[in-house]
Amino acid sequence: MLIAFLLITVIIFWLVHLAPGDPVSRLIPIDEYNSGTPAFLKMKRHELGLDQPLIVQYFRWFGDALHGNLGYSVASGRPVSSMLAERISPTLELMGLSLLLGVLIALPLGMLAAVRKNGITDYLATVVSLVTISTPTFFFGIIAIYVFSLKLHLLPSSGMSNPTDGSTSDLLRHLVMPVMVLGLATAGQLTRYVRSSVLSELSSEYVRTALAKGIPMWKVMLKHVLRNALIPIITIIAIFLPGLLGGAVVVEQIFAWPGMGQLAVTAVTRQDNAVIIAFALMVAILVMLSNLLADLLYAVVDPRVVLK
Amino acid sequence: MSLGTDVVGPSGPLLGEPAAPPPDSVSPVLRRRSPFMLGLRRYLHNWLAVAGAIVLLAFLVTVFILPLFMHLDPYAVDLTHSRQPPGPGHLLGTDGTGRDVFARLVYGGRVSMGVGLAAAGVAILLGSLLGAIAGAFGGWLDTVIMRAADIFLSFPSTVVVIVLAGVFGPSVLMLIVALGVFEWPKSGRVVRSVVVAMREREFVQAARAVGAGRGWLISRHLLPAALSQIVVIFTLTVANCILQEAALSFLGLGVQPPTPSWGNMLTDAQSITVINSMPWLWVPPGVAVALMVLCVNFVGDGLRDAVDPRQR
Numbered sequence: 001m002l003i004a005f006l007l008i009t010v011i012i013f014w015l016v017h018l019a020p021g022d023p024v025s026r027l028i029p030i031d032e033y034n035s036g037t038p039a040f041l042k043m044k045r046h047e048l049g050l051d052q053p054l055i056v057q058y059f060r061w062f063g064d065a066l067h068g069n070l071g072y073s074v075a076s077g078r079p080v081s082s083m084l085a086e087r088i089s090p091t092l093e094l095m096g097l098s099l100l101l102g103v104l105i106a107l108p109l110g111m112l113a114a115v116r117k118n119g120i121t122d123y124l125a126t127v128v129s130l131v132t133i134s135t136p137t138f139f140f141g142i143i144a145i146y147v148f149s150l151k152l153h154l155l156p157s158s159g160m161s162n163p164t165d166g167s168t169s170d171l172l173r174h175l176v177m178p179v180m181v182l183g184l185a186t187a188g189q190l191t192r193y194v195r196s197s198v199l200s201e202l203s204s205e206y207v208r209t210a211l212a213k214g215i216p217m218w219k220v221m222l223k224h225v226l227r228n229a230l231i232p233i234i235t236i237i238a239i240f241l242p243g244l245l246g247g248a249v250v251v252e253q254i255f256a257w258p259g260m261g262q263l264a265v266t267a268v269t270r271q272d273n274a275v276i277i278a279f280a281l282m283v284a285i286l287v288m289l290s291n292l293l294a295d296l297l298y299a300v301v302d303p304r305v306v307l308k
Numbered sequence: 309m310s311l312g313t314d315v316v317g318p319s320g321p322l323l324g325e326p327a328a329p330p331p332d333s334v335s336p337v338l339r340r341r342s343p344f345m346l347g348l349r350r351y352l353h354n355w356l357a358v359a360g361a362i363v364l365l366a367f368l369v370t371v372f373i374l375p376l377f378m379h380l381d382p383y384a385v386d387l388t389h390s391r392q393p394p395g396p397g398h399l400l401g402t403d404g405t406g407r408d409v410f411a412r413l414v415y416g417g418r419v420s421m422g423v424g425l426a427a428a429g430v431a432i433l434l435g436s437l438l439g440a441i442a443g444a445f446g447g448w449l450d451t452v453i454m455r456a457a458d459i460f461l462s463f464p465s466t467v468v469v470i471v472l473a474g475v476f477g478p479s480v481l482m483l484i485v486a487l488g489v490f491e492w493p494k495s496g497r498v499v500r501s502v503v504v505a506m507r508e509r510e511f512v513q514a515a516r517a518v519g520a521g522r523g524w525l526i527s528r529h530l531l532p533a534a535l536s537q538i539v540v541i542f543t544l545t546v547a548n549c550i551l552q553e554a555a556l557s558f559l560g561l562g563v564q565p566p567t568p569s570w571g572n573m574l575t576d577a578q579s580i581t582v583i584n585s586m587p588w589l590w591v592p593p594g595v596a597v598a599l600m601v602l603c604v605n606f607v608g609d610g611l612r613d614a615v616d617p618r619q620r
Contacts, residue, residue, distance in 0.1 A: 004459045019475045127356070130609070134602035136551055138558045139594035142577055150584045157580060239462065246466030250555050254578070265559050268474035276474035283471070287462045 008284045009065075012277060013058050019273050024050065027274075030077040065281060071274035075267070080278045083263065088282075090160055091259035094251065095244050097179045102186030103237065109187070110194025111221060111229075114202060125191060132188030137247055141181045141254035148177060158256035178255045182247050186240070193236050197229040204228075231302045238294035242287045347536075350614040357610020360603040367600055371417035380411035382568050394588050401588040404576060413592050416568035420597070423484055423563070424550035430488025431549070432542045435495025436534070440526045442496070443503025454500065457493035465490035466552055473561040483562050487549050495541040502534035536615040543608035547601045554597045570597045 024041055025033045027048050036044070045051060052060075064070070070080035113125035132140075149157035161171050201207065202225060210220045249261030256262070260279060267275035299305045341349075351357055374380075386406030394401040400409035442453040469486045476482060503526075506512055512529050520528070531538075556562035557571025565572055570593040577583055577590035 015471075015475050130605050131598075131602060134547065134551070134605055135598040136554050136558070136571075136594065136601075138555060138571075138574060139590075139598060142574070142583055142590055142594065145580075146583050146587075150580070242462060242467070243464045246464035246555075249466065249470065250559065253559055264470055264474070265561070268470060268478075268561055271474070271477075273475065276471055280471045283463070283467050291462055 002288075005284060005288045009062060009281070010058065012280045012284065013061055015280075016061075016273065016277050017054065017057075024048065025074055027071045029072045030074055070278040070281070073267075073272050073275050075270045075272045075275075080274050083275065084260065084278055084282065087258065087260045087263045090257060091245070091248055091252070091261060093175075094178055094182065094257060094259060095241070095248050097175065098182035098186055098248075099237065099240075099244060101179055101183030102190050105183070105187035106190035106194050107226075110191045111198050111226070113191070113195045114198035115217070115221065117199065122195075125195065129188040129191040132184050137181060137185050137250045138254055140185070141177070141251060144177050144181055145254070160258050178251050178257050181254075182244070182251045185247055186244060189240070190233075190237070194229070194233055197232050198225060201225045201229045231298070234297045234301050235294045238290050238297055241290040241293075242283065245283065245286060347614040351610050354610045354613060356606050357613075360606030360610065363599065364603040364607060367417070367596075367603070368421075371414055371421060375414055380408070380414055382407060382411040382415040383566055384408065384411075391586055391589070393586075400592050401586075403573075403589055409573075409588060409592060412568040412573060413570075413596060416570045416573055416593065417596060417600075419480075419563055419567060419569040420550055420553055420571070421600075423480060423487075423553045423569070424546050427484045427487035427491065427549040427553070428542055428545040430484060431491035431545050432495050432538060434488065434492035435497075435541070436499050436531060436538055438492065439496035439499030440503050440531055440534070443500040444507065444522055444526050444530060446504075450500075453496070457496050460490055461493040463490060466555060469552070469556050470559070470561055473556070478556075478561045478564060480563055480567075483553060483556065487552055491545050491549065494545065495538060498537050498541050499531070499534045502537055503530045506530055506533045540608060540612045540615055543604060543611055547604040547608060550597065550604070551601050570594075 024045055028044060033041070050057065068081045070084070072078065073080055073083060076083070109125050109129075113122040116122050145157045148155045155176050156174050157177075160174050206224060207220060210224055211217070245261070248259065249265060251257065252259045252261040253265055260282065263275060264279040266272075267279065384407060386402065388406065389398075389402055390404055390406040392398055392402045392406075394409075398408050398410065400413065403409055403412065438453050438457075442450040465487055468490055469483060472482055472486050506529070512525060515525060515529055553562055553569065554571035554574075557569045558574050560572070560575055563569035563572055565575075573593040574590055582589055
């Protein structure tokens with residue numbers, strides 16, 4: 001996975017290289033760039049090593065990135081690292097709570113659907129999860145704004161907090177809709193995995209034994225089936241994380257949530273390459289971490305797996 | 309329903325099945341049914357899948373055939389009649405520049421379905437080819453291809469397209485290629501597993517014995533054996549690609565206006581006034597994507613259950 005990550009940083013660097021625009025403009029504050037004389041820019045180009053071979057430039061860029069130096073935003077003139085830093089925690093908050101909501105819905109629903117296989121509950125669960133998978137997040141978000149903000153006047157339609165009201169309850173009110181939209185989308189996908197995972201456990205012999213001993217179904221489900229069914233589900237959740245970021249980008253856009261996704265979309269519309277590249281790097285890191293997490297969790301939840 | 313023929317017709321796995329004596333409980337009538345008829349029967353028993361196919365057909369007729377008989381211009385700007393509510397003349401009202409929403413919905417459907425089909429096509433082509441090669445050759449080639457599949461699969465294609473759109477500027481071609489390239493691993497894995505299961509079967513061994521090369525085996529025996537599974541994955545990939553295209557176009561990073569697409573028709577609905585008082589601008593394209601994708605998913609699920617009832 002580390003090799004894959006390095007490979008991806010090479011690809012990202014190569015994309016940077018292909019991108020139109022003067023690379024110097026990404027690497028120094030935009031005011032300096034705009035007011036710089038050609039001689040100054042030439043000196044800067046030399047100083048930044050942009051006249052060196054591509055491979056040298058790559059290692060230089062990679063080293064800078066490791067030190068947290070990601071260049072400067074063309075649009076705002078600020079260093080990208082500090083722009084990114086303030087955006088990470090709102091996104092993680094949104095993703096974490098949505099995932100939690102998704103799991104809290106999907107686990108009972110998927111288990112119920114599996115126990116009542118081919119029954120009316122199963123049917124309903126399948127249809128509902130397919131409907132949430134098929135409805136685009138942004139459409140779902142717009143419906144939520146229409147119902148809860150515009151018709152019922154219950155919840156704020158955008159932003160993370162009211163500038164005049166810094167209380168926790170205000171933050172929570174702003175959180176409800178984004179988390180609901182992203183969480184339900186996650187629940188739709190997870191329910192199907194939970195259902196099939198529980199189903200495959202239900203046909204095991206230990207379940208039949210436990211039931212034959214006279215243990216009630218709900219106890220068998222919670223004490224035996226769930227524990228085993230969780231093993232594949234937990235790894236699936238870890239692998240889900242990058243996809244959840246894709247959903248978060250859309251949700252942040254609808255609800256004007258000040259996270260990384262919104263930053264990235266704004267950067268794309270302004271051709272702000274330094275920010276886009278930093279975002280790509282963050283995605284690559286998230287992908288790598290969630291893969292690592294999947295492997296680690298696998299060993300934690302399944303004692304049969306031994307980490308080397 | 310035309311899909312049904314492709315799916316179960318040349319169902320290879322059953323061709324290679326050794327002629328086991330039929331169990332006594334099976335009636336002689338049932339025994340004579342072809343795999344295709346059995347699959348069709350299973351599909352028709354699933355009323356959700358049938359309903360999905362019917363609505364899907366209605367969508368296809370509306371989007372591809374209706375414009376041949378009805379004058380619809382998605383680009384005709386009429387600033388004196390902007391944001392008109394639905395009424396005679398404009399079935400679904402007009403948008404901010406007075407363009408007919410219904411016309412844009414129909415032509416946007418062409419774009420959305422076109423992108424979805426093309427991207428899924430790229431994904432299935434790549435997946436089948438790479439999956440078959442990995443399965444048929446095995447060894448290091450298998451390891452490399454499946455490792456690559458894992459890496460591609462762990463990157464969310466939405467995010468990748470955002471980055472690519474940022475660096476190279478958004479375009480439909482890039483959208484199709486990027487979605488296709490990042491959706492291939494699912495079909496690749498399925499095809500590989502079928503190929504690995506088929507590789508040592510008698511009919512493949514027989515073909516090999518009479519001198520068939522690997523290319524021949526893949527194209528004549530192994531891929532046809534995986535065909536029913538490929539069609540199922542293709543259907544589900546189409547649904548996914550339509551959804552992704554809509555999300556990216558909504559963000560302004562996919563299909564660019566004035567070309568209509570279901571996603572970018574909703575971009576204007578980000579303002580509170582439009583959401584509140586002009587539902588004809590955002591409800592139709594939203595419902596269209598949701599219903600369309602739902603139907604494709606129903607059809608895909610129905611096909612999967614029909615092809616392989618054990619998965620249900």
